[in-house]
Amino acid sequence: MDPQYYNDPLPDHMSMASDDSMIDDVFESAEDAQRAYQDGTASASGALGAHLYGYPGYQPPPLQHAPHNQPSDPNKAPNLNPSPTGYRDYQAPADVLSQYDRQREEELELIVHKTILLGDSGVGKTSLLVQFDTGKFNTGTFSATVGIGFTNKLVTVDSVKVKLQIWDTAGQERFRSVTHAYYRDAHALLLLYDVTNKTSFDNIRAWLGEIREYAQDDVVIMLLGNKADCSERVVRREDGERLAREYSVAFMETSAKTGLNVEVAFMAVARELKSRKSGNPDDNRFNVRDFVREHQAQRPSCPPCST
Numbered sequence: 001m002d003p004q005y006y007n008d009p010l011p012d013h014m015s016m017a018s019d020d021s022m023i024d025d026v027f028e029s030a031e032d033a034q035r036a037y038q039d040g041t042a043s044a045s046g047a048l049g050a051h052l053y054g055y056p057g058y059q060p061p062p063l064q065h066a067p068h069n070q071p072s073d074p075n076k077a078p079n080l081n082p083s084p085t086g087y088r089d090y091q092a093p094a095d096v097l098s099q100y101d102r103q104r105e106e107e108l109e110l111i112v113h114k115t116i117l118l119g120d121s122g123v124g125k126t127s128l129l130v131q132f133d134t135g136k137f138n139t140g141t142f143s144a145t146v147g148i149g150f151t152n153k154l155v156t157v158d159s160v161k162v163k164l165q166i167w168d169t170a171g172q173e174r175f176r177s178v179t180h181a182y183y184r185d186a187h188a189l190l191l192l193y194d195v196t197n198k199t200s201f202d203n204i205r206a207w208l209g210e211i212r213e214y215a216q217d218d219v220v221i222m223l224l225g226n227k228a229d230c231s232e233r234v235v236r237r238e239d240g241e242r243l244a245r246e247y248s249v250a251f252m253e254t255s256a257k258t259g260l261n262v263e264v265a266f267m268a269v270a271r272e273l274k275s276r277k278s279g280n281p282d283d284n285r286f287n288v289r290d291f292v293r294e295h296q297a298q299r300p301s302c303p304p305c306s307t
């Protein structure tokens with residue numbers, strides 16, 4: 001556990017309750033908006049809606065459009081390449097498409113892909129996140145995460161930036177009800193067990209049960225057998241693979257200590273989420289399990305680990 005990622009009980013602005021209480025007042029008509037504004041039932045955003053509908057003291061913005069084929073700035077030279085279609089701001093189709101692609105990329109970058117690390121206490125969730133974020137592993141005494149916290153990470157997939165918001169949860173049972181609230185809008189879950197701890201592996205079925213109960217049906221799930229650097233392993237790699245097959249989830253072994261497969265795990269998630277969001281049929285062919293099979297490294301264990 002790194003103090004940087006240590007989280008005291010959530011501050012108000014980070015709680016899911018604030019998501020639930022977000023108000024998105026939509027008014028069918030200007031009259032509705034005015035009524036809501038006047039009788040005070042409009043929220044801050046609703047009040048803004050009323051304002052946009054013209055109440056009170058609302059003034060329409062000045063007309064921004066210039067007449068067709070006329071420069072909007074009278075000091076500028078007129079456009080000498082008249083549009084074949086006759087409308088202002090005409091661009092050749094190729095230019096429009098490349099502009100559209102750029103816009104899509106920017107949109108993808110803006111989308112936050114919420115990814116949550118789950119698993120028993122001590123399996124290495126915080127260490128995995130710190131390794132991915134900073135490339136470092138903090139040895140020393142283990143102190144359990146309290147509550148939940150996140151870090152944002154921008155990764156590049158096929159030259160498109162994808163923003164992962166990675167949530168580190170507390171594995172301890174007493175924080176379970178807090179973390180359940182975060183499953184609901186998660187796009188991906190990295191579920192960890194510790195290859196040197198049989199109980200953490202046996203508990204994976206219970207974790208998958210919780211995921212089924214609280215997370216979205218289409219959430220991306222990856223099972224990770226962490227601490228693969230340790231020679232005191234009690235869970236065989238094949239056992240992890242079998243369990244992952246049974247639940248149709250991707251699997252690989254990782255080491256937060258040596259960095260084994262850490263980046264691959266997060267990149268696989270980022271690729272999968274990007275391909276789902278892009279709407280591009282070529283992207284949709286991406287399969288997280290195939291990606292993991294092709295990219296995961298399998299290094300020999302290092303000498304007995306002392307964590």
Ligand SMILES: Nc1nc2c(ncn2[C@@H]2O[C@H](COP(=O)(O)OP(=O)(O)OP(=O)(O)O)[C@@H](O)[C@H]2O)c(=O)[nH]1
Binds near residue numbers: 124127138143306
């Ligand atoms: N050898 C080895 N030790 C690891 C690895 N990952 C984590 N550890 C050690 O395992 C202990 C627990 O790691 P954490 O990352 O704090 O575990 P956690 O899952 O976040 O635990 P909670 O916060 O209680 O949920 C620490 O002492 C880490 O140094 C790893 O890949 N290899």
